[in-house]
Amino acid sequence: MTTLYPHLFAPLDLGFTTLRNRVLMGSMHTGLEDIADAHDRIAAFYAERAKGGVGLIVTGGYGPNADGSVRADTGLMNNEIEAAKHKVITQAVHEHGAKICLQILHTGRYARGQSLVAPSAIQAPISRNMPREMTEEDIHRTVEDFAHCAAMAQFAGYDGVEIMGSEGYLINQFLVKRTNKRTDGWGGHYDNRMKFGLTVIRAVRERVGSDFIIVFRLSMIDLVEDGSTWAEVVQFAQEVEKAGATIINTGIGWHEARVPTIYTAVPRGAFSDVTQRLMGHVKIPVISSNRINDPQMAEDIIASGKANMISMARPFLADADFVNKAAAGRADAINTCIGCNQACLDQIFSGQVATxxxxxxxxxxxxxxxxxxxxxxxxxxxxxxxxxxxxAVTLAERGHQVTLFEAQQQIGGQFNYAKAIPGKEDFNDTLRYYQTRLTELSVTLKLGHYVKGSELSSFDHVVVSTGVVPRSLNIPGINHPKVMTYPDAIEHPERVGKTVAIIGAGGIGFDVAELLTHSGGHGYQAELDQYRTQWGIDVHYTDGRGGLVVEQMSASPREVFxxxxxxxKLGENLAxxxxxxxRLLLQKRGVHMLGGVEYVKIDDGGLHIRVDDTDKLLPVATIVICAGQESKTDLVPELQQCGIPYTLIGGADVAAELDAKRAIAQATQFAVAL
Known part of the structure; x- marks a missing residue:
């Protein structure tokens, strides 16, 4: 069962307890934590992942007090009444052989309530409210609240806690000069700035005893100005170990950092080198995290000595059975997290439950x-x-006999355009997953088959998921040779000229702009190097604090409008x-972004537009149309004529603001109900 990934599936002995493998389901705030009495739902969510083989789970963050909770007066763990409700969660996880820690999260100046506190009264750039500077009494009370929260977690049956000390939350705010301007014993010299976090760990360890896991989430690279130096990171990690932590988990970047760290354009395992630098400086296990969504990469990170354990959070949203599938040699059947953020982080930041x-x-x-x-x-x-x-997959999983028709010679539809965009290569894995499941479930697949309604009379039901076609525009000269549709531009970028106008600035327009301005090399290392240089990331800390250097952007091969x-604002409806x-990436590449544009005509001179009542000519070589889609439903009249029951799904149902999240959700809901 473990020969493919022997390091990943090796047990981890913590002295007083043993984890069954090196896989941590990292903390994710799902929004369930903020719903009153949603403990049964949380239990079901974590039980599926425990059943799926994960070794250790860390919950979403729970506040030690109201000042630090993610949302005002929600998601707290501060009394036995609340702790008792969590026993259904811990019991559900333990029934399937996994262990679980509760994350203690004090958000500090990131809190969304009105009573937010911080080491100093400095407002976060992503917060609407100014925090109050903590008094000496506030600090001691908060330390006690951390310890009490840990004790309540122990009472609830948790195997341990994770103390959140990274991502720019309260403990991290005490650590750096950026947010700690204090002149008392909790500020100034680094020994004083470390004091709050270390006092919290010691208080928690004293309260829970020796046989209780304490994971400390340490910011390995802040990616903000006036962040920690590497020497400070190492010093703090060593003190965290002395204070009583069992494991050190890796945190990457503050929430206010202007560097993307977890979405699909970030290369897989981009920060494992940072964790590797800490290996050998501490004796306790160190966990690597961020954009690790593949069992082979996880295995390679541990095998090469970059970490002792791997944290994967969103990959367990995508597939609860990730570990079991990998252990059984069925990695191709893993439904891979593509790092899109659309249904998880985007929904959380919009006040919805994640999915x-x-x-x-x-x-x-x-x-x-x-x-x-x-x-x-x-x-x-x-x-x-x-x-x-x-x-098709969901219907087949339920036992229905399914035949899937596709006019093209490959599955994927619009996803085949998305996966061609630099940084969206992970979209290939979604299609790989579906191809594997179609085979495993014996779905009859007929590629290159443009089906007629008359061929479908023997079926009990027909699902019309024929998708969309690019919307045509009524602009004089729209049929000029300069004009290309977005499918043509994506499939044949070599045919696109050196000066380009893209009509339409939705998701597809941005995709095409990213493709046409991309100048990086090919292969993982080239992508990783380009990511680091264009965002100014210095994993070696050569220039000092925060892991930042001056960004270097390669010249775009095209001028793009x-x-x-x-x-x-362009891209207002993006994730x-x-x-x-x-938006920032395209700005770095010099893309001209214009809103309020009236398209006058297209001719040999280029694209004639009117902006603010002023006529302009964009003397471009190519005009790419990315102005939306229309549903492709030509099969429907045939089905109606034959009297065949049918259901419209995805883009064939509604083309406006088409996105894969809605399409897959709608498809799944239909299939589970049929």
Whole structure:
């Protein structure tokens, strides 16, 4: 069972207890923590991951007091009444052989309530409110609250706690001069700035005793100005060990950092080198984290001595059975996290419960269940984009007999365009997963088959998931040879000229702009080097604090104009937690972004536009149309004429603001109900 990944599946002896493997399900705030009496839902969520083989789970963050909670008066662990409610969670995890720690999270100046506190009264750039500087009494009370929270976790049956000391939260705020301007014994010299975090660890260890896991989440690289130096990181890690921590987990970047660290354009395992630098400086196990979503990469990181253990958080949203599949040699069947953020972080920051784009069952285990049916039907699914693929796989999992028709010679639909965009290579893994599941579930797949309604009369039901076609525009000269559709531009970028106007600045427009301005090399190391240089990341800390250096952006091979009719900010509807990075990247590459544009005509001279009542000519060689899509539903009249029951799914149902999250969720909900 463990020959493929022997290091990843080796037990980890902590002295007083042993973890069954080196896989940590890292902490994720799911939003369930903020719902009153949602403990049964949380238990079901973690139980599925424990059943799936993970060694140790860390929960979403719970505040030690109201000042530090993620949201005002929610997600607290500060009394036995609340702790008793958690026993259903710990029991559910223990029934499946895993261990679980509660994360203690004091958000400090990131808190969303009105009573936020911090080492100094310095407002965070991502917060609306100014924090109050903590008094000496506040500090001692907060230390006690951490210890009490840990004791309540122990009472609830948790195997340990993770103390959140990174990502710019309270303990991290005490550590650095950026946020700690105090002149008393808790500020100034680094020994004083370390004091709060170390006092918390000592107080927790004293309260819970020796046979209790304490994971400390330490910021290995802050990625903000006036962050820690590497010498300070090492010194603090060594003091954390002395204070009583069992394991050190890696935190990367503050939430306010202007560096993307976890979305799909970040190369896999991009920060494992940072964790490796700490190896040997402490004797306790060290965990590597961030953008590790593949069992082979996890194995390689441990085998090469970069870490003792691997943290994967969102990969367990995508696939609860990640570990068991890897152990059984079925890595191809893992539903891989693609780092899109759309259904997890974006929903959390919008006040919704998290789920997963590729697995909409995540966090809804008690509501959406795939149950074998006794009423087996013959179902035709027409169109093998992600909506059709999700429909076919889920129906087959329930026992229906499924035939999947696809007019093209490959599955994937619009995902085939997405996966061609630099930084979105992980989208290939979604299609690999579906291809594997189609085979395992014996779904009949007919590629290169443009199906007619008359061929479908023998089926009990037809799912029309034929997707979308690019929307045509009524602009004089739209048929000029300079004009390309976005599928043509993505499939044949070599045909695109050196000066380009992109009409439409939604997600596809940004994708095309990123593709056409990309100048990096190929291969993992080239991508990693480019990521680090264009965002100014220095994993070697050669220039001192925070792990930042002056960014260096390679020249774009094209001059690009990104245009939209609306006068609002371009990319306004992009994903909440990644849109800023995509806008900033294009700005770094010199893309001209114009809103409030009226398209006048296209001719040999280029694209004629009107902006602020002023006529302009963009003398471009190529004009790429990214102005939305229209549903492709030409099969529907044939089905109606033949009287065949059908259901529209995905883009064939609604093309406006098309996204894979909605398509897969809709497909799954239909399939579990049929």
């Amino acid at each position: 997963c784009l590729v697995n909409p069952l995540a966090c809804h285990e008690t509501e959406i269940k795939i149950i074998k049916t006794h009423d087996i039907q013959r179902v035709a699914v027409v169109g093998a984009g992600v909506a059709g693929l999700a429909t 990104l245009l939209q009719r609306k006068a609002t 909440k937690t990644t849109g800023w990075a995509r």
